[in-house]
Amino acid sequence: MSSSLFRTIQLGQHTLPNRIVMPPMTRSRASQPGDVANALMAEYYAQRASAGLIVTEGTQISELGKGYAWTPGIYSTQQLEGWKLVTDAVHQKGGVIFAQLWHVGRVTHPDNTNGQQPISSSAIKAENVKVFVDNGSDEPGFVDVVEPREMSVEEIRQVVEQFRQAALNAVEAGFDGIELHAANGYLINQFIDSESNQRTDQYGGSLENRLRFLDEVVAAMVGAIGADRVGVRLAPLTTLNGTVDANPIETYTAAAALLNKHKIVYLHIAEADWDDAPEMAKSFKQGLRDAYQGVLIYAGKYSTERAQDAIASGLADMVAFGRPFVANPDLPERIKQGYPWTEHDPATLFGGGEKGLTDYPEYQV
Template structure:
C-alpha cells in the first residue's frame, strides 16, 4: 500500500450500487464472518449480536455470519440457526438494529455437509456429504464433546435422493424464515468446501447418479437449490457465493476453471441480486494456488450477468482499482471489519486502522467483538496501523 494517498483514490468504493431489490450506499461490503458467539441452547442471537452488527451498518451491505439452515447443517460450536421461530425472533434484534442504523443486511444460508461432527447431528448420526468422505483437519466442537475443543472429523455418509429433496426444502424454509426475521435478502452459501461445494468438486463427489460425474451433473444441486429459492422469494433478494480454489476439509477440483465458470454461467439469466466470489488468498488457499485465481475469477464474471462481488485480502486501493476497471462491482472485506466497525470511514480518510486480536476471533464475550473503537470514540492510536488487508 502506498504511504501517501488521497481520498479520490477510493472514490470508486463510495458510489451507490443497485443490488437486486435494493440500492446500497457504497461498495464496501462486510463479508460473512463466523464468530462463534451464539447461544448453545437454541443457536440464538442476543442483544450483543445486534450491537456488533449495528456498529458495522455503514457497510454498503452486511452479509451475516454463516447461519445453519437445519440442525444437520451445523458444523462448528456456537453458530446460529435460521430454522426455528425462536431463532427468527433472535435475528429480528439484529436486523432491526442494522436498519435503525441505516444499514442493509443479507443472511448467509449455510449447510456444512461433511465438515461437521456427530455431536452436532440429530440423533448423533454421521454428517452427510455428496459421497462418503472424511474431511482433513479437526472439527471445532467447543464444549459439545468431552475431548474438545477440537476433535477429528468422522466419515460423512453419502446423501440419498430423499436426503437431497429434504435439503432443498430446508433451504426454502430457512430463506422464508430469514425474510420473516427482517433480512433484506439471503446469500446462498455454495462455497468454501461446504456441502454444495462438496457436490461441485470431484475430489469429494464420486456419485454415479445425476448428481455426479460430469460438470453438468455436479452443478445440478447448486441450480436446483437456487430454483427452489426462486419459488419462495424474489430473485432480487438472492445472492450466491462460490470459491473456485481450495476449501475446508481439503476438498478441491481437478479443473476449477471449467467447473466454476460453468457454475457462474448456470446462475446467469435468473435475475439474482449478485454473485460473490472469493479469490485465492493466504487465509483460505494453499501457497501453490496463490496468484492463480484472477483468470478464473474474470471468467466467472464474464459468465454471470449480474452484480459481481469479489473477496480475498483486498487492500482498499486494490479494491477501488478493481471496481474502477470494471473487474468487480463491489468488494467484501472480512477481518478488517472485525477490528474496524467503521471501516468505510477509515478507508475514506486512509486510516488509521485498528489491529485485530486473533485470540478473540472465535468464541467468547464482548471482548474482541463489540469493544473495538470507532474513529469518533477512539482515545488512543497505540494499537492502530496504517495498513489493512
C-alpha cells in the same frame, strides 16, 4: 483516493451508498441452548451498518447443517426471534443485511449435530479437517471430522426444501435477502468439486450433474423469495475443508453461467487468501464477468488500493473486507478518510462475549 468504492450501486431493491461489503465471518457467539442470535450480535452488526452490504456469519438451515459450536441457526421460532433483534438494529442504522445460509455437510462431528452422522455427496471423509465442539468451557475443543454417509436422492430433496424454507425464514426475520454458502468445502461445494463427489447418479460424474444440486437449491430459493433477494458465494480455487476440483476454471465459469440464468442479485467470489495461495488469473475473472451479468463481489485480503483497482477495471462491482471489519466497525469511514486500520485480536475471533466483538472503538480524530 477511494472514490470508486463510494459510488452508489443498485442491489435488487436497494440503492447502496458504497461498494464495501462486510462478508460472512463465523464468530460463534449464539446463545445456548438453541443456537439463537442475540442482543450482543445485534450490537455487533449494527456497529458495522455503514457497510454498503452486510452478510451475516454462516447460519445453519437445520440441526444436521451445523458444523461448529455456538453458530446460529435459522430454523426454529426462537432463532427467528433472535435474528429479528439483529435485522431491526441494522435497519435502524440504515444498513442492508443478508443472511448467509449454510449446510456444512461432512465438515462437522456428531457432537455438533445431536449425535447424527454427517451427510455429504459421497461417503468420503475430509482429511486433516478439524471442527470445534462445545466441551463445557469458553475455549473451543477441536476434534477431527468423521466419515459422512452419502445422501440419498430423497435426502437431497429434503435439504433443497430446508434451504427454501430457510430463505423464507430469513425474510420473515427481517433480512433484506440471503446468500447461499456454496463455497469453502461445505455441502454444496462437496457436490460441485470433482474430488469430493464420487456419485454415479444424476448428481455426480459430469459437470452438469455436479452442478445439479446447486441449480435446484437456487431455483427453490428464487421461487420462494425472488431472484433480487438471492446471492451466492463460490470459492473457485480454495481447497478448504478438503474439496478440490480437477478443473476449477471450467467448473466455476459454468457455475457462474448457471447462476446468471437464475438472475440472482449477486455472485460473491471468495479468493484463496492464505500465504502462497493460488492467484486468480485476470483471464479467469474476465471469464466469470462474461458468464455472470449481475453484481459481482470479490473477497480475499483486499487493500483499499487493490479494491479500487478491481472496481475500476470492471471485474468487480463491490469488494468485501473480512477481518478488517472485525476490528474496525467504522471501516468505510476509515477507507474514505485514509485513517489507519486497527488489527484484530485472533484469540477473540471464536466464542466468548463482547471482548473482541463489540469493544473495538471507532477511529478518534
